[in-house]
Amino acid sequence: MTQARAPRADAVRNRKKILAAAGEQITAHGPEVGMDEIAAAAGVAVGTLYRHFPTKTDLVGAVVAGRVARVADDAEAALARVTAGARAADELTAFLGRVIEASVTDRAVKAAARTLGAEPGDHDDEDRGGAAVAAIVRAGQADGDIHPDVTVGDIYLLFSTAPTEQPPAARARWLALVTPGLTTRARQAES
Amino acid sequence: MTQARAPRADAVRNRKKILAAAGEQITAHGPEVGMDEIAAAAGVAVGTLYRHFPTKTDLVGAVVAGRVARVADDAEAALARVTAGARAADELTAFLGRVIEASVTDRAVKAAARTLGAEPGDHDDEDRGGAAVAAIVRAGQADGDIHPDVTVGDIYLLFSTAPTEQPPAARARWLALVTPGLTTRARQAES
Amino acid sequence: MTQARAPRADAVRNRKKILAAAGEQITAHGPEVGMDEIAAAAGVAVGTLYRHFPTKTDLVGAVVAGRVARVADDAEAALARVTAGARAADELTAFLGRVIEASVTDRAVKAAARTLGAEPGDHDDEDRGGAAVAAIVRAGQADGDIHPDVTVGDIYLLFSTAPTEQPPAARARWLALVTPGLTTRARQAES
Amino acid sequence: MTQARAPRADAVRNRKKILAAAGEQITAHGPEVGMDEIAAAAGVAVGTLYRHFPTKTDLVGAVVAGRVARVADDAEAALARVTAGARAADELTAFLGRVIEASVTDRAVKAAARTLGAEPGDHDDEDRGGAAVAAIVRAGQADGDIHPDVTVGDIYLLFSTAPTEQPPAARARWLALVTPGLTTRARQAES
DNA sequence: GATGAATGAGACTTCATTCAT
DNA sequence: AATGAATGAAGTCTCATTCAT
Numbered sequence: 001m002t003q004a005r006a007p008r009a010d011a012v013r014n015r016k017k018i019l020a021a022a023g024e025q026i027t028a029h030g031p032e033v034g035m036d037e038i039a040a041a042a043g044v045a046v047g048t049l050y051r052h053f054p055t056k057t058d059l060v061g062a063v064v065a066g067r068v069a070r071v072a073d074d075a076e077a078a079l080a081r082v083t084a085g086a087r088a089a090d091e092l093t094a095f096l097g098r099v100i101e102a103s104v105t106d107r108a109v110k111a112a113a114r115t116l117g118a119e120p121g122d123h124d125d126e127d128r129g130g131a132a133v134a135a136i137v138r139a140g141q142a143d144g145d146i147h148p149d150v151t152v153g154d155i156y157l158l159f160s161t162a163p164t165e166q167p168p169a170a171r172a173r174w175l176a177l178v179t180p181g182l183t184t185r186a187r188q189a190e191s
Numbered sequence: 192m193t194q195a196r197a198p199r200a201d202a203v204r205n206r207k208k209i210l211a212a213a214g215e216q217i218t219a220h221g222p223e224v225g226m227d228e229i230a231a232a233a234g235v236a237v238g239t240l241y242r243h244f245p246t247k248t249d250l251v252g253a254v255v256a257g258r259v260a261r262v263a264d265d266a267e268a269a270l271a272r273v274t275a276g277a278r279a280a281d282e283l284t285a286f287l288g289r290v291i292e293a294s295v296t297d298r299a300v301k302a303a304a305r306t307l308g309a310e311p312g313d314h315d316d317e318d319r320g321g322a323a324v325a326a327i328v329r330a331g332q333a334d335g336d337i338h339p340d341v342t343v344g345d346i347y348l349l350f351s352t353a354p355t356e357q358p359p360a361a362r363a364r365w366l367a368l369v370t371p372g373l374t375t376r377a378r379q380a381e382s
Numbered sequence: 383m384t385q386a387r388a389p390r391a392d393a394v395r396n397r398k399k400i401l402a403a404a405g406e407q408i409t410a411h412g413p414e415v416g417m418d419e420i421a422a423a424a425g426v427a428v429g430t431l432y433r434h435f436p437t438k439t440d441l442v443g444a445v446v447a448g449r450v451a452r453v454a455d456d457a458e459a460a461l462a463r464v465t466a467g468a469r470a471a472d473e474l475t476a477f478l479g480r481v482i483e484a485s486v487t488d489r490a491v492k493a494a495a496r497t498l499g500a501e502p503g504d505h506d507d508e509d510r511g512g513a514a515v516a517a518i519v520r521a522g523q524a525d526g527d528i529h530p531d532v533t534v535g536d537i538y539l540l541f542s543t544a545p546t547e548q549p550p551a552a553r554a555r556w557l558a559l560v561t562p563g564l565t566t567r568a569r570q571a572e573s
Numbered sequence: 574m575t576q577a578r579a580p581r582a583d584a585v586r587n588r589k590k591i592l593a594a595a596g597e598q599i600t601a602h603g604p605e606v607g608m609d610e611i612a613a614a615a616g617v618a619v620g621t622l623y624r625h626f627p628t629k630t631d632l633v634g635a636v637v638a639g640r641v642a643r644v645a646d647d648a649e650a651a652l653a654r655v656t657a658g659a660r661a662a663d664e665l666t667a668f669l670g671r672v673i674e675a676s677v678t679d680r681a682v683k684a685a686a687r688t689l690g691a692e693p694g695d696h697d698d699e700d701r702g703g704a705a706v707a708a709i710v711r712a713g714q715a716d717g718d719i720h721p722d723v724t725v726g727d728i729y730l731l732f733s734t735a736p737t738e739q740p741p742a743a744r745a746r747w748l749a750l751v752t753p754g755l756t757t758r759a760r761q762a763e764s
Numbered sequence: 765g766a767t768g769a770a771t772g773a774g775a776c777t778t779c780a781t782t783c784a785t
Numbered sequence: 786a787a788t789g790a791a792t793g794a795a796g797t798c799t800c801a802t803t804c805a806t
Contacts, residue, residue, distance in 0.1 A: 008806070011769055034796060045771045050798065052769095157365055161352040165305075174348055181368035202786065225779060227789095236788040238783085247780065390785070393790055416775065427792045432777070434790095539747055543734040547687075556730055563750035584765070607800060609768095618767040620804085629801065771803075782792075 015052050018042045022063050027106045031060050064111050065125065071099055072129030079132040088140030089183055095136070096155065097175055100162040104171070107164075130156075140183075147184050154182070206243050209233045213254045217299045222251050251302070256316065258303035262290055263320030270323040279331030280374055286327070287346065288366055291353040295362070301355050307347045321347075341373050349373075397434050400424045404445050409488045413442050446493045447507065453481055454511030461514040470522035471565055477518070478537065479557055482544040486553070489546075512538075532564050540564075588625050591615045595636045599681045604633050633684070638696065640685035644672055645702030652705040661713035662756055668709070669728065670748055673735040677744070687733050703729075720757050727755070 021042035025033045035056055039046045053059035078091045133152050140146030163174050212233035216224045226247060230237045244250035269282040294301040307317060324343045331337030354365050403424035407415045417438055421428045435441035460473045515534050522528030545556050594615035598606045608629060612619045626632035651664045676683040706725045713719030731754075736747050 008767085008769065010805075014769080035798085036796085046798085047772065047800085048770050054798090056797070154364065154368055157354060157357070157361055158368065160357075161354045161365065163348060163352045166348070166351075170344075170348055173345065174352065177345055177349065177372035178369060180371040205787085226781080227779080230789095237781085238789065239787050241781070242786070245781095390788085390790065392784075396790080414775095417777085418775085428777085429779085429793065430791050436777090438776070535743075536746065536750060539736060539739070539743055540750065542739075543736045543747065545730060545734045548730070548733075552726075552730055555727065556734065559727055559731065559754035560751060562753040581765070587766085608802080609800080612768095619802085620768065621766050623802070624765070627802095767806080769803105769805085771801105773800100775799075776797095778796080779794100780792100782790105784790085785788080 011052075014042070014044055014048060018044060018049055018052055018059075019062060019066065022059055023066065023106075026060065026063055030107050031111065035059075060111070065123070067102075067106065067111075068123070068129065069125040070102070072125045072132065074098060075129045075132035075136070079135050082136050082139050087145065088136050088143055089145035092133075092136050092140060092146065092155070092182065093175070093179055095133075096159055096162075096178075099159050100164060100171055100175065103159075103162065103164040145184060146182055150182050158182075202243075205233075205235055205239055209235060209240055209243055209250070210253060210257065213250055214257060214299060217251065217254055217302075218297045221298045222302065226250075251299075254299050255303045255306055256314065258297065258300045259307065259314070259320065260316040261293075262300070262303060262307075263316045263323065265289060266320045266323035266327070270326050273327050273330050278336065279327050279334055280336035283324075283327050283331060283337065283346070283373065284366070284370055286324075287350055287353075287369075290350050291355065291362055291366065294350075294353065294355045304347075304351045304353070307351060336375060337373055338375050345373070393434075396424070396426055396430060400426060400431055400434055400441075401444060401448060404441050405448065405488075408442065408445055412489050413493065417441075442493070447505070449484075449488065449493075450505070450511065451507040452484070454507045454514065456480060457511045457514035457518070461517050464518050464521050469527065470518050470525055471527035474515075474518050474522060474528065474537070474564065475557070475561055477515075478541055478544075478560075481541050482546060482553055482557065485541075485544065485546040527566060528564055529566050536564070584625075587615075587617055587621055591617060591622055591625055591632070592635060592639060595632055596639060596681060599633065599636055599684075600679045603680045604684065608632075633681075636681050637685045638698065640679065640682045641696070641702065642698040643675075644682070644685065645698045645705065647671060648702045648705035648709070652708050655709050655712050660718065661709050661716055662718035665706075665709050665713060665719065665728070665755065666748070666752055668706075669732055669735075669751075672732050673737065673744055673748065676732075676735065676737040683737050718757060719755055723755050731755075 018038070022038045025038050025041050029037075035046055035049060038059070039049045042049065049059070053062060075095060078095045082088045082091050130152050133155050137146055137150055137152060137155070141148055141150070158178055163170055166174070209229070213229045216229050216232050226237055226240060229250070230240045233240065240250070244253060266286060269277075269286045273279045273282050290300070290304065294304055307320075321343050324346050328337055328341055328343060328346070332339055332341070349369055354361055357365070400420070404420045407420050407423050417428055417431060420441070421431045424431065431441070435444060457477060460477045464470045464473050512534050515537050519528055519532055519534060519537070523530055523532070540560055545552055548556070591611070595611045598611050598614050602610075608619055608622060611632070612622045615622065622632070626635060648668060651668045655661045655664050672682070676685075703725050706728050710719055710723055710725060710728070714721055714723070731751055736743055739747070
């Protein structure tokens with residue numbers, strides 16, 4: 001059973017260039033950038049872009065998928081720290097904060113977050129991220145720090161609604177407002 | 192200094208028709224409806240539409256302002272109930288819930304919410320709504336039910352991020368997750 | 383019941399210009415000319431073209447309909463001559479010949495002919511032309527010159543298959559080959 | 574003078590595969606199929622396809638030539654039957670009918686017919702078919718059944734214009750209309 | 765000689781906005 | 786003041802053909 005024939009080196013290079021360029025462009029100007037602009041930024045012709053991604057939706061999807069992977073990596077790193085002894089509730093909050101900050105400068109991450117919030121998650125990276133978050137949540141619940149009925153879905157739901165277009169102060173405030181819903185401690189006044 | 196010459200009666204009528212039609216269209220299909228469609232729904236020509244609103248942004252803005260007025264009315268009604276003896280914290284949560292449900296069927300309300308979250312609020316209706324919400328918050332704080340550092344801005348911030356595209360269950364869950372951030376009670380398990 | 387509001391003078395002018403230009407372009411280069419080219423030839427912007435004809439198909443259809451009208455006119459003129467005493471069989475053959483010659487320099491006429499051959503004919507001009515041809519055929523059958531079972535459909539069928547891409551000699555020969563199928567006389571040798 | 578170096582075995586194989594695939598695709602979807610689709614159907618890459626046929630036109634031409642060969646075969650078979658005693662006029666009509674029916678399910682045959690009608694015929698298969706048809710015609714003329722001035726070109730001319738896009742009834746009717754132009758008998762009414 | 769990725773002009777269509785009537 | 790036709794840039798996608806591997 002021969003494997004699907006190794007992709008050509010230059011095609012791989014181009015695919016990377018396209019994904020990188022698409023990421024940058026979408027990060028900077030949102031998903032409504034033209035395909036021509038993305039192609040130009042990638043240094044290829046539109047046709048090439050369409051060979052790799054038959055549809056704009058496909059391209060945006062691929063970019064978003066990439067961001068999901070990053071988020072998953074982040075979640076797994078957080079879980080590793082928890083396993084190593086860090087407090088789960090803190091790691092969860094910090095993770096949430098990082099994802100929000102990321103989506104501020106990267107509108108594709110926001111879309112990724114929305115995707116996570118919308119779908120049960122059947123792709124690899126989503127599963128990976130979901131599993132890590134779930135483990136963190138469970139750890140926090142075992143500690144008695146995270147409220148027993150909190151689920152991964154709740155976390156997704158929250159960061160799919162984070163105020164990424166707002167100024168830093170508002171984002172911090174939002175996180176502070178939302179955290180008590182996850183933890184068991186009564187809310188404390190901010191400084 | 193001559194005053195701005197009283198507007199012609201039919202011009203006034205047209206303005207109303209346009210706003211109403213724009214509201215319906217944007218409610219139904221989002222802000223991406225074409226200007227032609229709005230004009231047709233209003234029973235006027237595009238040119239007329241542009242005479243009243245030099246830009247699509249202006250028109251959408253006007254529609255949004257109308258929804259802000261509704262939200263303000265709702266807030267004032269809630270305040271009236273509080274004044275009449277209702278529990279402020281409950282009214283606040285219920286108000287938040289109503290605004291969210293409204294934005295589900297009315298995409299213009301969503302935009303209105305976003306506007307409120309984004310701007311300090313210098314227009315009449317925003318002030319009106321803001322004042323009512325502020326009064327409710329203060330009442331709840333006086334009762335000891337709402338956390339002392341909660342501000343009107345927090346409320347705006349929250350409903351500007353409500354998950355209006357999600358199914359009802361998710362919206363309810365979101366509200367439950369977010370409420371503890373406003374109140375002083377520790378979070379209780381859901382049924 | 384007010385009529386549908388008289389069309390604006392300039393719009394009428396443009397519609398004519400567009401139809402004329404589209405006719406020329408399609409005549410010259412076939413139906414695959416670009417909409418931009420047609421618009422340029424008409425001296426309008428593409429948008430204008432699309433306002434008048436929402437789809438390329440619509441435009442081509444309109445052009446073809448125009449050619450159908452011409453053919454119908456021709457048929458009626460022939461019928462008039464028959465009524466005035468001309469021999470029906472001769473007029474029929476001559477009419478067939480003229481339509482063929484027309485479709486040589488005008489690919490839109492060819493398409494029109496194909497349309498006629500394909501459809502039962504429910505539009506005005508098609509009916510008009512069909513009625514005239516039918517009358518000529520009947521006259522010829524009354525004279526005993528045209529075979530009794532010939533129908534209008536036969537005529538349409540024939541000129542929908544005329545060899546318009548062939549040199550003049552071939553076109554003439556084709557007509558000569560096809561005529562005996564319509565008439566009652568045994569075929570005569572050509573000069 | 575070095576001769577053109579014998580072609581590589583796999584190249585020959587590829588040429589055949591390409592022609593076969595192109596035939597199928599054009600038969601099925603008309604000449605507007607993409608080169609990529611043809612290449613895929615042939616199991617080769619586009620580049621290979623272009624090495625064998627520098628232009629789409631060339632490829633289509635080659636396919637068409639293949640269909641010409643089939644028609645020639647058919648004509649020779651008919652001639653054989655005539656030689657064996659069959660009535661030439663009948664064989665000619667039947668042959669015409671078969672070619673028409675073939676072009677209905679095979680759009681490449683139609684193109685082939687058009688080619689035959691258009692060109693004097695200088696390729697092998699065209700000559701072969703032309704010679705057979707000519708012999709049949711001559712036999713019919715000797716019988717007194719086929720009109721003396723009918724030529725091979727007439728036959729080509731006729732089937733280059735057959736209504737292959739029309740329903741079976743129309744095709745049959747067309748053949749009936751056209752036959753009297755070839756034969757010496759006066760036309761008879763259809764049943 | 766084969767592969768298949770890259771090219772890029774061009775196709776159709778949409779829509780916010782302007783302007784002659 | 787209203788009308789609605791005109792504008793034209795922009796958008797997504799296709800496809801015959803070229804060329805590096």
